[in-house]
């Protein structure tokens with residue numbers, strides 16, 4: 050029988066709380082840990098049960114397929130949602146995932162549960178996370194506004210767990226942003242990536258599993274979505290189709306802000322001084338705790354903020370206009386930059402700055418498809434088996 054076994058929670062000398070569990074299947078096992086740093090929280094205030102570990106191990110279990118037993122409790126409504134999630138992923142990625150049958154020592158009837166009116170949100174310091182944290186902390190989301198009280202940053206996600214210096218710098222910046230909004234800042238160190246799941250597909254389950262550590266205190270577990278309803282990737286780790294299946298009677302998974310593009314997100318974050326100072330969008334630079342100013346994402350971010358009136362973004366090194374537009378225009382850049390021109394039509398800057406014409410020239414030159422690079426051995430080995438498809442790309446008329 051394949052099993053998930055939990056080890057007792059331990060308090061570390063620095064006050065961190067270590068939760069761990071092992072997935073055993075066939076002759077294999079995966080040991081996972083979560084080291085939680087959350088103010089004065091005691092182990093008994095955290096969830097260390099099947100509600101956390103069934104989600105952390107979910108994609109690995111789907112890779113293996115078959116029967117799995119959790120030697121712990123599992124909320125019955127989450128058990129139901131997991132089955133929907135699994136069925137959806139098996140149907141969209143049949144070469145990658147297999148159906149699972151999940152049992153637990155006890156399925157807890159949570160049908161009478163109510164959703165506690167407090168929200169926690171994942172926070173990386175990026176534009177999606179900043180937009181979600183800012184608009185909920187300031188109650189700017191209209192009927193969607195949630196009582197956001199804390200943000201959670203993961204060490205071992207985009208910043209590897211052995212990149213200690215970069216983590217210290219990036220998490221210190223993130224803490225200053227979150228506390229600037231009057232929210233609590235929690236962190237979890239995870240070795241999730243040691244399981245070598247297809248990270249692009251599995252990262253959302255890692256985020257939800259980690260947020261569920263706090264499910265007793267927070268009814269809403271939130272994530273700023275990185276795609277729009279009109280153009281999200283599917284199948285892809287986080288998406289507005291399957292994310293909510295990991296909700297339960299007491300905890301609603303909120304995929305936030307998918308009706309907004311990066312230009313609208315920049316427009317809102319431009320009103321947040323600390324956000325402009327500490328925003329972290331770069332994943333290609335030599336130091337992941339800061340923005341390199343050289344990669345296309347850094348440059349796209351500068352252009353987005355220029356369009357909303359921030360001419361010199363303090364968190365990214367200044368560039369000349371020539372440097373700013375020296376990037377390869379791929380579909381990704383085109384998808385993000387066309388809405389900038391559309392935004393400027395409705396929010397013109399007068400007199401029109403010279404960079405606007407340079408952006409128009411860049412876009413009218415069209416996509417520069419570089420020659421496909423020959424895939425290396427590991428790239429071939431780990432390449433996605435099924436191509437992701439943008440649901441639709443909305444193009445403005447001009």
Ligand SMILES: [Zn+2]
Pocket residue numbers: 331332333334340341342343344345346347
């Ligand atoms: Zn960069």
